[in-house]
Amino acid sequence: MKQMTAVFTKQTSRSQKRNTAVWYTAVSFLWLGAVALSVAADNSKTAARFHLSMFQVRLIQLIFALPGLLIVLAILFGGLSIWRYARSIGASKEGKGFRSIAYGIFALLVGLLAGNYLSDLQQLLSQHVADPQKVKTDFVIISNYVAVLVSFVTYSMLLRGSRLLLDSLGKQLIAVRQLILVPALFIVLAALYAWLIHGNPNRQVSTDATVGPVFGLSYWLTVFTVAVPLVASWLVGAIALIHLRRYYTNTKGVVYKLLFRKFVKGMTLFIFLNIVLQLLTQLSSFYATRNLSAILSLIIVVYGALVYAFILIARGAQRLSMIENILVE
Amino acid sequence: MSDQQYYQQVVSATEEFLGPAAERFVNRQIEFHLGKTPQTISREDIPRLKETLGAALGLLVKDKAIVTQAMHKFDLIIKDENL
Numbered sequence: 001m002k003q004m005t006a007v008f009t010k011q012t013s014r015s016q017k018r019n020t021a022v023w024y025t026a027v028s029f030l031w032l033g034a035v036a037l038s039v040a041a042d043n044s045k046t047a048a049r050f051h052l053s054m055f056q057v058r059l060i061q062l063i064f065a066l067p068g069l070l071i072v073l074a075i076l077f078g079g080l081s082i083w084r085y086a087r088s089i090g091a092s093k094e095g096k097g098f099r100s101i102a103y104g105i106f107a108l109l110v111g112l113l114a115g116n117y118l119s120d121l122q123q124l125l126s127q128h129v130a131d132p133q134k135v136k137t138d139f140v141i142i143s144n145y146v147a148v149l150v151s152f153v154t155y156s157m158l159l160r161g162s163r164l165l166l167d168s169l170g171k172q173l174i175a176v177r178q179l180i181l182v183p184a185l186f187i188v189l190a191a192l193y194a195w196l197i198h199g200n201p202n203r204q205v206s207t208d209a210t211v212g213p214v215f216g217l218s219y220w221l222t223v224f225t226v227a228v229p230l231v232a233s234w235l236v237g238a239i240a241l242i243h244l245r246r247y248y249t250n251t252k253g254v255v256y257k258l259l260f261r262k263f264v265k266g267m268t269l270f271i272f273l274n275i276v277l278q279l280l281t282q283l284s285s286f287y288a289t290r291n292l293s294a295i296l297s298l299i300i301v302v303y304g305a306l307v308y309a310f311i312l313i314a315r316g317a318q319r320l321s322m323i324e325n326i327l328v329e
Numbered sequence: 330m331s332d333q334q335y336y337q338q339v340v341s342a343t344e345e346f347l348g349p350a351a352e353r354f355v356n357r358q359i360e361f362h363l364g365k366t367p368q369t370i371s372r373e374d375i376p377r378l379k380e381t382l383g384a385a386l387g388l389l390v391k392d393k394a395i396v397t398q399a400m401h402k403f404d405l406i407i408k409d410e411n412l
Contacts, residue, residue, distance in 0.1 A: 005384060094349050168349065253348020255390050260348075322389060323350040328358065328381040 005329055020080060027076050028069065030113050035065040037120035042127045067303050071310075072112060078266070078310035079105035081317035088324040097164030098317075101267075104157030105313075108274075111150025118143045122212070133205075136212025144215060148229045151278065155237035158271070162243035169250050182238055190231040193279075194223045230278065237271045244268075259323065263316025269309035277302045335406070336368045339378055342402040346386060346395065354385070372407065379403035 043057045052060075079102050086098035122139035126132035197203055197215070203222060206213045215222040248264045251257065280299050336355075343351040356367045358381045363374050370378070379400060386396045 089350070089353065092349075251348050252344050253346055253351065254395055255346045255386060256348030256350055258390060320350075323347055323354060323385075326354075326385045326388060328362070328384045 016084075023076060023080065024073065027072055027109070027113075031065075031069050031072050031116075034113065034116040034120055035061070035068075037117070037124060038065075041120065041123040067300060067307075068116075070307055071303055072109060074307040074310035074314075075105060075109045075112070078270075078313040078317075079109065081314035081321075085317040085321045085324070088321055093164050093168035097161040097168065100157050100161030100164060102161075104154045104161065107150060107153040107157060111146065111154070114146055114150070115143060118146065126212075133212065136206070137216035140212050140214065141216045144226050147278070148226060148233065151230055151233040152236070154274075155233050155240060155271075158240040158267075159236050159243070162240045162247065165247040166243050166250075169247060182242070183235060186231055186235040186238070189234070190228055193227045193231055197222055197227060234275045234278075237275065241268060241271045256320075256323070259319040260316065262312050262319060266309050266312030266314075266316055269305065270313060273302055273306050273309060277306065333368050335370050335372060335375065338406045339370065339375065339403075342399070342406060343382060345402065346382070346399050354382075358382075372409075375403060375407050379407075 039058050039061050043054065043061075046052075047054050047057045082098050082105065083102035086095050086102055089095040089098070118139060122136060122143075125139075126135040129135050198219060200214055201207055202214050204213055204216060204218060215226060217225070244264060244267055248257065248260055251260070277299065280302060340352050340355050343355050347354050355378070358378060359365055359367045359370055359374070362377055362381060363370065365374070382403065383396055383400050386399055387393075390396075
């Protein structure tokens with residue numbers, strides 16, 4: 001009998017490749033647009049504050065824009081890889097689950113781009129109005145609510161996806177012990193966050209003319225409409241992660257598990273780092289006048305780790321796609 | 330054993346290796362290599378399916394023990410022993 005050989009079939013058709021190129025180009029242009037707006041804004045106050053020339057300020061902006069581009073492209077890479085895998089396995093519960101996870105990641109991408117445009121728009125508008133602090137306050141309120149909304153949408157989609165995956169195994173969604181422990185941990189986190197907000201002198205009105213307020217709202221309004229919903233969204237993300245790991249532990253298939261491992265590692269890293277990043281971003285505004293460089297360095301490290309997480313997610317999804325694209329001749 | 334039972338045994342043995350992707354994989358191989366509808370396979374078709382799974386697993390993982398284990402599972406089906 002003739003010896004059989006297995007090969008991977010061509011995974012992407014020409015039209016798929018063209019669509020992928022369109023997505024990458026569109027996202028790159030959107031990102032470059034945000035960078036251009038940020039460079040075009042009048043940064044003379046920032047330059048004076050840090051004793052830099054305008055050229056140096058623009059150079060720093062461009063240098064910081066590169067890791068930003070890398071992260072949006074990594075998010076797109078992760079999202080598209082999961083979405084393609086979901087398509088390849090059709091309308092099964094698993095397929096729907098992976099599709100929902102992909103949508104969650106796309107929501108994160110949209111939120112990231114929207115956040116950048118809002119920040120740039122605020123910079124530009126505040127140069128052309130009589131009361132720039134009012135514009136800064138209005139924009140920071142909008143930006144914070146957009147961030148809460150994006151966080152909720154992202155984690156809710158991940159939760160829906162992970163529930164569908166777990167449903168496909170017919171497993172109980174979450175253990176009782178976890179139902180008590182995880183929310184308890186997040187209540188502590190919410191209390192810590194509320195305490196940090198309370199200690200922030202710039203929370204409602206900025207004491208520094210070059211920067212806007214961090215929240216622009218009264219303390220209790222900030223706690224109940226920004227901090228608590230944001231921490232609640234992190235809780236949703238944590239539950240999604242527990243479901244995903246439960247699916248990984250309980251699913252059958254020695255080889256499937258080996259291929260799925262990278263995906264789970266990537267998702268774990270992504271959810272954990274995204275929460276850390278959101279917390280650090282808030283801290284950076286709290287301590288803008290103190291140890292900013294240390295916090296910015298930490299944010300860059302977290303950005304690097306997030307890029308790695310999305311590459312893991314994408315590679316994991318691509319490895320799972322290998323099973324669906326194998327052809328034995 | 331009926332054709333339907335052979336199909337169930339093949340899917341169940343493949344599931345131990347390919348998990349939720351097993352049924353899709355088996356269906357594709359049956360349609361492509363045997364030109365049959367998935368649930369109409371007979372005992373004579375098992376050796377060919379055994380070979381396709383072996384070749385596929387060989388490409389997916391480096392661990393030869395996994396491939397050998399899978400082949401053994403299929404041998405048991407051919408011998409009509411309980412899995």
